[in-house]
Amino acid sequence: MSARQKYTDVKKGAQDRMPQEEMKKPLILGGASPRHLKTSISDPSTPLVGIMGTGDFSRSLATRLVASGYRVVVGSRNPKRCASLFPEEAEVTTQHQAATQADLVFVALFPEHYSTLAGLREPLVGKTLVDVSNGTKINRDKQSYAEQLANIFPESSVVKAFNVISAWSLQTGPRDGSRQVLICSDSSRAKSAVLQICRSLGFIPVDMGRLSSAQEIENTPLYLFPSWRVPCLSTLCLFFFFYAYNFLRDVVHPYATAGKSKFYKIPVEMVNVTLPSVALVTLALVYLPGLVAAFLQLSWGTKYRRFPNWLDRWLQQRKQLGLCAFLCAALHAVYSLCLPMRRSARYNLLNTAFKQVKVGQEDSWVEEEVWRMELYLSIGILALGLLSLLAISSLPTVGNSLNWREFSFVQG
Numbered sequence: 184m185s186a187r188q189k190y191t192d193v194k195k196g197a198q199d200r201m202p203q204e205e206m207k208k209p210l211i212l213g214g215a216s217p218r219h220l221k222t223s224i225s226d227p228s229t230p231l232v233g234i235m236g237t238g239d240f241s242r243s244l245a246t247r248l249v250a251s252g253y254r255v256v257v258g259s260r261n262p263k264r265c266a267s268l269f270p271e272e273a274e275v276t277t278q279h280q281a282a283t284q285a286d287l288v289f290v291a292l293f294p295e296h297y298s299t300l301a302g303l304r305e306p307l308v309g310k311t312l313v314d315v316s317n318g319t320k321i322n323r324d325k326q327s328y329a330e331q332l333a334n335i336f337p338e339s340s341v342v343k344a345f346n347v348i349s350a351w352s353l354q355t356g357p358r359d360g361s362r363q364v365l366i367c368s369d370s371s372r373a374k375s376a377v378l379q380i381c382r383s384l385g386f387i388p389v390d391m392g393r394l395s396s397a398q399e400i401e402n403t404p405l406y407l408f409p410s411w412r413v414p415c416l417s418t419l420c421l422f423f424f425f426y427a428y429n430f431l432r433d434v435v436h437p438y439a440t441a442g443k444s445k446f447y448k449i450p451v452e453m454v455n456v457t458l459p460s461v462a463l464v465t466l467a468l469v470y471l472p473g474l475v476a477a478f479l480q481l482s483w484g485t486k487y488r489r490f491p492n493w494l495d496r497w498l499q500q501r502k503q504l505g506l507c508a509f510l511c512a513a514l515h516a517v518y519s520l521c522l523p524m525r526r527s528a529r530y531n532l533l534n535t536a537f538k539q540v541k542v543g544q545e546d547s548w549v550e551e552e553v554w555r556m557e558l559y560l561s562i563g564i565l566a567l568g569l570l571s572l573l574a575i576s577s578l579p580t581v582g583n584s585l586n587w588r589e590f591s592f593v594q595g
């Protein structure tokens with residue numbers, strides 16, 4: 184049994200057990216009909232939008248379409264059971280009837296069930312079909328779901344769209360990070376109809392070209408933090424570089440030349456010395472590409488020319504690099520604040536040791552104790568750093584930049 188099959192079964196089970204009143208409630212709390220989703224009066228000239236399926240996505244989409252003034256007809260295998268889940272303005276009927284009436288049809292089914300729609304081929308001839316499906320794994324070699332749908336309906340125009348928008352954000356309304364809807368199709372007429380709907384729902388359509396881009400669009404929501412990999416790796420590399428340098432300079436060198444043991448510096452002091460260097464260099468990496476870009480534009484004498492790819496990517500990652508620099512600087516501040524506390528603790532420790540030595544006890548435990556203290560301290564500081572990272576990432580602006588559905592497109 185595939186992961187999705189299991190998920191669908193669990194979901195179906197839950198829906199069957201859930202009383203109808205519960206299911207009628209919108210996904211988000213705050214009243215049965217959120218104020219911003221109040222119905223606008225439908226204009227008979229707007230296209231009649233059909234939706235196949237009555238799941239989460241279908242319900243959210245229908246609610247938003249109705250709120251934006253569209254006339255909606257929903258096609259279900261069991262219209263009687265599902266009618267109460269939709270806004271009153273939306274008509275819920277059989278799949279065949281919905282397909283016949285609608286001018287444009289959203290297919291809100293899991294792709295595994297596309298083949299069950301084959302009987303609707305005739306009423307859908309010449310119409311636009313919108314495929315909203317998502318995969319569960321990154322797909323590199325199989326045909327995309329949108330192309331599979333196009334194979335089942337060779338005489339309809341298939342558009343891939345809205346898969347990057349969750350049922351949740353359809354209901355809550357577009358937010359910063361999840362505003363862009365990637366759209367592709369082989370038919371420009373069908374595509375512009377979907378672009379129009381997308382704009383009226385408050386999203387920003389991004390034209391991704393022909394239907395062959397569908398695979399990439401289906402993969403997009405499955406990438407984890409695509410724009411963070413390089414900035415995090417470069418910050419880590421810088422950290423290791425400066426740490427190694429400081430280790431050689433502050434620990435190995437005094438040991439080799441004067442036989443002094445400074446190994447206690449490894450967990451706290453050396454990390455603290457390394458962090459500001461990393462923060463400064465990372466900050467420099469934030470400003471440098473802007474300068475390079477300005478220099479290139481000056482030497483070309485025009486700003487209407489594309490930057491080389493490497494510079495393009497670097498420019499797009501400045502925000503992430505800046506946040507990494509900020510994290511290092513913040514950790515450095517925390518470490519520095521902790522140092523005085525540590526000094527006084529060591530003073531106390533040495534004091535006790537001195538007293539004990541005076542009395543005539545063995546003093547070798549002092550060094551061990553210093554080590555243990557430094558270790559606890561560094562673990563504490565790291566935990567504090569992680570906590571502050573979590574806090575920072577929950578800030579709305581930073582949170583959006585962490586959004587896994589974020590895209591940055593450079594205007595050509």
Ligand SMILES: NC(=O)C1=CN([C@@H]2O[C@H](COP(=O)(O)OP(=O)(O)OC[C@H]3O[C@@H](n4cnc5c(N)ncnc54)[C@H](OP(=O)(O)O)[C@@H]3O)[C@@H](O)[C@H]2O)C=CC1
Binds near residue numbers: 194258
């Ligand atoms: N939920 C989300 O946030 C998002 C979902 N999507 C995509 O939207 C599509 C639908 O998702 P979602 O609404 O969550 O799924 P659900 O499981 O909630 O709904 C699927 C619907 O498909 C209909 N259906 C038609 N034929 C069959 C069949 N043979 N077997 C089972 N169901 C059938 C059912 O409606 P009925 O019984 O009335 O016919 C059912 O309600 C998927 O492709 C998904 O990838 C994309 C982006 C976000």
Ligand SMILES: [Cu+2]
Binds near residue numbers: 459515519
């Ligand atoms: Cu400092």
